[in-house]
Amino acid sequence: QSALTQPRSVSGSPGQSVTISCTGTSSDVGAYNYVSWYQHRPGKAPKLTISDVSKRPSGVPDRFSGSKSGNTASLTISGLQAEDEADYYCCSYAGSYTWVFGGGTKLTAL
Amino acid sequence: QVQLVESGGGVVQPGGSLKVSCAASGFTFSTYGMNWVRQAPGKGLEWVAFIWSGGRNTYYADSVKGRFTISRDNSKNTLYLQMNSLRDEDTAVYYCAKGGSYYFEYWGQGTLVTVSS
Numbered sequence: 155q156s157a158l159t160q161p162r163s164v165s166g167s168p169g170q171s172v173t174i175s176c177t178g179t180s181s182d183v184g185a186y187n188y189v190s191w192y193q194h195r196p197g198k199a200p201k202l203t204i205s206d207v208s209k210r211p212s213g214v215p216d217r218f219s220g221s222k223s224g225n226t227a228s229l230t231i232s233g234l235q236a237e238d239e240a241d242y243y244c245c246s247y248a249g250s251y252t253w254v255f256g257g258g259t260k261l262t263a264l
Numbered sequence: 265q266v267q268l269v270e271s272g273g274g275v276v277q278p279g280g281s282l283k284v285s286c287a288a289s290g291f292t293f294s295t296y297g298m299n300w301v302r303q304a305p306g307k308g309l310e311w312v313a314f315i316w317s318g319g320r321n322t323y324y325a326d327s328v329k330g331r332f333t334i335s336r337d338n339s340k341n342t343l344y345l346q347m348n349s350l351r352d353e354d355t356a357v358y359y360c361a362k363g364g365s366y367y368f369e370y371w372g373q374g375t376l377v378t379v380s381s
Contacts, residue, residue: 157308188366192309199268199371200301200309205364243309247366251314251323255301258308 158183158244158256165262166234174259176227176244182254184225188247191220191229194258195240203242204229236263266290266370268360273375280350284375286343286360294318294338297363300345302356303374310356313345314363328354350379 159177166172176183176191183189191204202211204220207227217232227246231238244256272284286298300312313334314323322334333346343360357376361368 186366190364190367192368192371194309199373200359200361200368201371202364202367202369205367205369211369245309245311245367251321252325253299253311253314253366255309255311 156254158246158254160242160244160256160259162257163260163262165264166231167264168234168236170234171230171232172234172261173231174229174242174244174261176229176246176256178225178227178246178254180225182246182248183222183227185249186247187222189220189222189227190245191218192243192245193238193240194243200243231261234263239263266362268362268370268372270358270360270372270375273358273377275378275380276350277381278351278379280379281346281348282350282377283344283346284358284377286372288341288343288360288362291362293336293341298334298336298343299361299363299368300334300343301359301361301368301371302354303359304353304356307356312358315343347377350377352379355379 192200193203194200207222208220248254267289269287276282315334331349335344357374359374362370
């Protein structure tokens with residue numbers, strides 16, 4: 155149950171696109187199409203942003219998108235807005251009803 | 265709307281025990297799996313435990329297996345986490361999260377557990 159690997163921080167100017175990567179192994183990210191992403195602002199409840207690699211829950215803006223290739227998943231935010239500043243965590247199902255999270259990425263809108 | 269409200273956090277000595285709760289509303293609690301996820305100070309999120317809707321099947325992270333017990337009372341729409349043999353590294357905000365298929369659909373605001381002498 156080793157944590158997935160995410161960059162500690164990413165940044166972009168409003169209107170730009172940013173991508174956060176999430177690297178796991180053939181036992182988690184590579185094995186299942188069950189990668190999810192969570193937006194977490196300080197003092198708030200984490201919020202589901204992407205499920206099942208690329209599904210966007212109702213209410214999440216369409217500038218958020220997800221993808222996966224091999225053992226690496228990615229979250230892309232197109233047309234970055236100031237309100238998107240937050241910590242983002244990826245998570246993968248790891249089999250036998252266990253899950254593993256990434257270490258988190260701090261997104262800064264410059 | 266879905267609401268998850270955790271309670272019961274506090275300060276406990278190493279080796280001690282604590283039970284936290286999560287009151288659920290806004291959905292049919294008895295038909296969903298539920299999870300506990302924690303975040304230690306300055307660290308990332310860590311999945312802790314999962315329980316099936318009926319409560320019979322439970323699963324744990326290796327870091328808490330044998331020390332923590334997840335349970336639920338569907339008549340009270342409440343999820344629990346009994347924590348025994350607590351260690352310094354168990355200090356964290358504990359979140360309950362409603363299960364989706366293989367993701368965490370809704371989260372509570374969390375309750376802080378501090379293990380310290």
